[in-house]
Amino acid sequence: MKVSVIGAGYVGLTTGLCLADVGHQVICIDKNEEKIKELNKGNPVIFEEKMQETLKRVLKKGNFKASTQYSDILNTEITFIAVDTPVDENGEMKLTNLENAVRELGTVLKNKKSYHIVVVKSTVIPGTTKDLVIPVLEKYSGQKVPEEFGVCMNPEFLREGKSIEDFINPGRVIIGEVKQDRRAGDKLVELYEDFPSRYVVMRTGLTEAEMIKFANNSFLATRVSFANEIGNICDILGIDGHVVLEGMTLDPRFGKSHLQPGPPYGGSCLPKDIKGLITKANQVGYEPVLLESVEKVNEKQKGRIIAKAEKVLGSLHKKKIAVLGLAFKPGSDDVRFSPGIEVIKGLISNGAEVVTYDPMAMENAKKIVGNLAQFANSIEEALGNADCCIITTEWEHFRNIESEFNLMKEKNVIDVFKIIGPTKSKELNLNYHLI
Numbered sequence: 001m002k003v004s005v006i007g008a009g010y011v012g013l014t015t016g017l018c019l020a021d022v023g024h025q026v027i028c029i030d031k032n033e034e035k036i037k038e039l040n041k042g043n044p045v046i047f048e049e050k051m052q053e054t055l056k057r058v059l060k061k062g063n064f065k066a067s068t069q070y071s072d073i074l075n076t077e078i079t080f081i082a083v084d085t086p087v088d089e090n091g092e093m094k095l096t097n098l099e100n101a102v103r104e105l106g107t108v109l110k111n112k113k114s115y116h117i118v119v120v121k122s123t124v125i126p127g128t129t130k131d132l133v134i135p136v137l138e139k140y141s142g143q144k145v146p147e148e149f150g151v152c153m154n155p156e157f158l159r160e161g162k163s164i165e166d167f168i169n170p171g172r173v174i175i176g177e178v179k180q181d182r183r184a185g186d187k188l189v190e191l192y193e194d195f196p197s198r199y200v201v202m203r204t205g206l207t208e209a210e211m212i213k214f215a216n217n218s219f220l221a222t223r224v225s226f227a228n229e230i231g232n233i234c235d236i237l238g239i240d241g242h243v244v245l246e247g248m249t250l251d252p253r254f255g256k257s258h259l260q261p262g263p264p265y266g267g268s269c270l271p272k273d274i275k276g277l278i279t280k281a282n283q284v285g286y287e288p289v290l291l292e293s294v295e296k297v298n299e300k301q302k303g304r305i306i307a308k309a310e311k312v313l314g315s316l317h318k319k320k321i322a323v324l325g326l327a328f329k330p331g332s333d334d335v336r337f338s339p340g341i342e343v344i345k346g347l348i349s350n351g352a353e354v355v356t357y358d359p360m361a362m363e364n365a366k367k368i369v370g371n372l373a374q375f376a377n378s379i380e381e382a383l384g385n386a387d388c389c390i391i392t393t394e395w396e397h398f399r400n401i402e403s404e405f406n407l408m409k410e411k412n413v414i415d416v417f418k419i420i421g422p423t424k425s426k427e428l429n430l431n432y433h434l435i
């Protein structure tokens, strides 16, 4: 099939590359000219496992092209919209990028004579596809849904760091469709059939599909805050919260994911989606008491890492602290709402001198932290003069760095993700602290 994708970020690029890899002809449209140039040269710009080699492969096969020109969409049958949908300072989801993309898409579709399918992949507040996407498309294209073009809402659940793997093995595919119109959804089902993995397809209304994404992320965030609340109570009672949560997750009804005490949730999705849903709920007259608490626990958890540093070091003023890990999760270079960046901000505001290192996310972090922290070229350089080290990303890389940790002998190490563990920390002779 001939496919176009608007937005070449984590979701859009993953969608485009995976579809191109199974033989579809894909064109990725983005407004960022620099990104488009790099993509066509074989540089994905973002770091994700398997992304570089997949891009090289699909370029070689001639299945993938990147462009800034919306007119290239004319040549395709189906368009995925995967632009970013951040929240503003009031917690409301900003739909400007989506609206601009839809307007330009509609203008292009005006010149298209054959049936076209538009798939919303961006996370959008329930009602957006029906009340914004469809009316704008109809207005600018002069065509009607479902006769002249079809619309689906197909939320994405991939995990950053594992985006390619998750896209190919989705587990479930949710397809939201316009009432009484199966044509667009049928085509989407057909498109995904090229992925050999087993997955469940659920077909539903547009708003239900939009809401499933929010319910999903709200539940994950709730689990994180639950684990932190139990962990914090354990901490005060002198109980090892990690052992408690581990024991709890042995119950087959729970599963292990997002139930580790220590780190607050971060990244580009959970914080903004929870905030967006809280704001929407309040706007329609419902007080989302549980979700507001989830967010409150998370905010406090960020402070607990700084509080732990103060507990072990006393005043942080002029203390030299190494922060290992800037990506919000391993396997990614995304630093949006990452615990590492939050910790650096907290340390600096308390007068500490911060040196930091991450195997992948240094360039993105520099754009946020600037010269407030020193960026080291290696773990060794980061730990060299440090009074304390705080590990803030669960990089596999940090698990196996015994020689470098010799530099921290008898010094304080705060391990937010428990990646060293008490046994190994004893062998390394560290003053070891968990959150």
Ligand code: NAD
Residues within 6 Å of the ligand: 006, 007, 008, 009, 010, 011, 012, 029, 030, 031, 032, 035, 082, 083, 084, 085, 097, 098, 100, 101, 121, 122, 123, 124, 156, 157, 158, 159, 160, 268, 269
């Ligand atoms: P991103 O910021 O990485 O990428 C968005 C891209 O869209 C950017 O390259 C930007 O230049 C481009 N863009 C913005 N407006 C445009 C326009 N009008 N025309 C063309 N290009 C435009 O975003 P992302 O992380 O890929 O997220 C995209 C959407 O998917 C969001 O709604 C997000 O909530 C959702 N989502 C993200 C993830 C994730 O793990 N990142 C997972 C599931 C869902």
